[in-house]
Amino acid sequence: MILYGHALSSASYRVRIALALKGLQVSSVLLNLRAGEQRLEEFLQINSQGFVPALATDDGVVLTQSVAIIEYLDEIHPEPPLLPKAPVARARVRALAQAIACDVHPLNNLRVLQYLENELQHDKATRETWYRHWVPGRRNRALLSRRCADHGGCVSGASGVQRAALCSGPSPVSTDRRDRRCLPRPARVSGSRAGTPGLSASSEAAAPGRAGAGPRPTMRRSAGP
Amino acid sequence: MILYGHALSSASYRVRIALALKGLQVSSVLLNLRAGEQRLEEFLQINSQGFVPALATDDGVVLTQSVAIIEYLDEIHPEPPLLPKAPVARARVRALAQAIACDVHPLNNLRVLQYLENELQHDKATRETWYRHWVPGRRNRALLSRRCADHGGCVSGASGVQRAALCSGPSPVSTDRRDRRCLPRPARVSGSRAGTPGLSASSEAAAPGRAGAGPRPTMRRSAGP
Numbered sequence: 001m002i003l004y005g006h007a008l009s010s011a012s013y014r015v016r017i018a019l020a021l022k023g024l025q026v027s028s029v030l031l032n033l034r035a036g037e038q039r040l041e042e043f044l045q046i047n048s049q050g051f052v053p054a055l056a057t058d059d060g061v062v063l064t065q066s067v068a069i070i071e072y073l074d075e076i077h078p079e080p081p082l083l084p085k086a087p088v089a090r091a092r093v094r095a096l097a098q099a100i101a102c103d104v105h106p107l108n109n110l111r112v113l114q115y116l117e118n119e120l121q122h123d124k125a126t127r128e129t130w131y132r133h134w135v136p137g138r139r140n141r142a143l144l145s146r147r148c149a150d151h152g153g154c155v156s157g158a159s160g161v162q163r164a165a166l167c168s169g170p171s172p173v174s175t176d177r178r179d180r181r182c183l184p185r186p187a188r189v190s191g192s193r194a195g196t197p198g199l200s201a202s203s204e205a206a207a208p209g210r211a212g213a214g215p216r217p218t219m220r221r222s223a224g225p
Numbered sequence: 226m227i228l229y230g231h232a233l234s235s236a237s238y239r240v241r242i243a244l245a246l247k248g249l250q251v252s253s254v255l256l257n258l259r260a261g262e263q264r265l266e267e268f269l270q271i272n273s274q275g276f277v278p279a280l281a282t283d284d285g286v287v288l289t290q291s292v293a294i295i296e297y298l299d300e301i302h303p304e305p306p307l308l309p310k311a312p313v314a315r316a317r318v319r320a321l322a323q324a325i326a327c328d329v330h331p332l333n334n335l336r337v338l339q340y341l342e343n344e345l346q347h348d349k350a351t352r353e354t355w356y357r358h359w360v361p362g363r364r365n366r367a368l369l370s371r372r373c374a375d376h377g378g379c380v381s382g383a384s385g386v387q388r389a390a391l392c393s394g395p396s397p398v399s400t401d402r403r404d405r406r407c408l409p410r411p412a413r414v415s416g417s418r419a420g421t422p423g424l425s426a427s428s429e430a431a432a433p434g435r436a437g438a439g440p441r442p443t444m445r446r447s448a449g450p
């Protein structure tokens with residue numbers, strides 16, 4: 001399998017966590033998002049939305065959207081499970097994951113920050129304030145903790161913790177590179193990060209392309225304009 | 226069951242579609258989001274995130290996040306199915322739904338538009354431009370059509386069309402109230418909207434609280450400050 005991603009992409013990161021939890025090997029192709037490699041025709045042929053992550057299976061099928069990819073991996077490689085068995089518990093773990101994937105990350109993606117900078121002409125300080133406003137920092141930490149408490153009875157099993165951690169794990173990473181003081185620790189969000197093997201094996205530091213992580217494969221630029 | 230929502234909330238709308246497709250009856254409680262009823266302690270006791278939709282089951286369990294609720298409904302009421310059976314096809318339909326739920330709607334929610342207006346002091350024209358920039362309008366229509374073509378072989382079954390329609394259906398509704406000229410018709414997005422019974426039964430016009438749709442239940446305000 002080939003995972004097209006970016007070392008600092010939260011959505012790519014959560015797929016790496018799922019792959020690691022499942023013990024699946026994958027080759028990585030990292031795109032330079034700031035240089036717009038995701039919009040090159042070569043990549044649009046792979047994912048016409050022009051987003052990472054995209055996962056090419058060994059059968060040549062390309063899957064997109066991190067949450068859909070994770071559901072797929074859980075269906076074809078059911079051990080260890082990433083969701084509890086009971087429908088209500090599954091819904092609660094999925095809701096926690098969606099709260100990150102739908103309510104936090106989309107607002108702080110590179111394309112949005114670039115729109116704030118280029119189209120709306122906002123300075124760096126304003127963009128930083130925007131970023132922290134939507135990330136579960138001090139302001140939202142109480143709400144997240146409260147929701148975790150709401151769901152505590154249902155996500156206390158290892159599988160529930162893992163699935164919730166898939167989406168909450170990358171959140172402090174992306175926050176971390178901006179303001180270490182407003183970290184919602186995954187342990188607080190998911191109940192227990194420690195002992196969840198995928199979270200360390202798939203960490204940002206271990207991502208291909210990072211210093212000390214081996215050679216950095218990149219998306220070749222096409223010859224076109 | 227009780228669905229807490231808002232007539233013009235895309236996320237609430239997609240849950241109504243799922244309920245209608247499954248033939249499930251539900252009572253509706255509509256919140257006045259502009260007045261901030263979702264932030265009242267009375268509602269935070271129901272959904273501490275302060276978002277709609279929230280679905281209270283007959284067992285008194287409250288589920289949140291539209292996509293998680295829809296997955297739950299599909300698990301406990303499997304007929305008619307909202308997803309194909311094959312894992313790759315399921316992943317592709319989920320990806321189409323997530324592309325709307327994660328990449329479009331979060332950027333145009335009321336809280337974001339209010340931030341643009343209040344914190345960033347942007348005028349109405351700038352907010353309208355922002356809104357249309359992220360909604361699948363003219364600019365994104367080609368990409369969405371291309372992705373639908375990519376996935377055509379897998380979402381051609383009725384169940385696939387229905388699930389994709391769950392998320393794509395509300396998109397033109399929310400667009401419609403701003404600019405009828407930039408509608409990506411659901412038929413184009415999902416392959417076939419016509420003949421999908423939930424889409425008409427759960428339409429915005431049929432939502433409780435709309436003119437001609439019967440009395441409008443509202444969230445009672447708490448007596449607190």
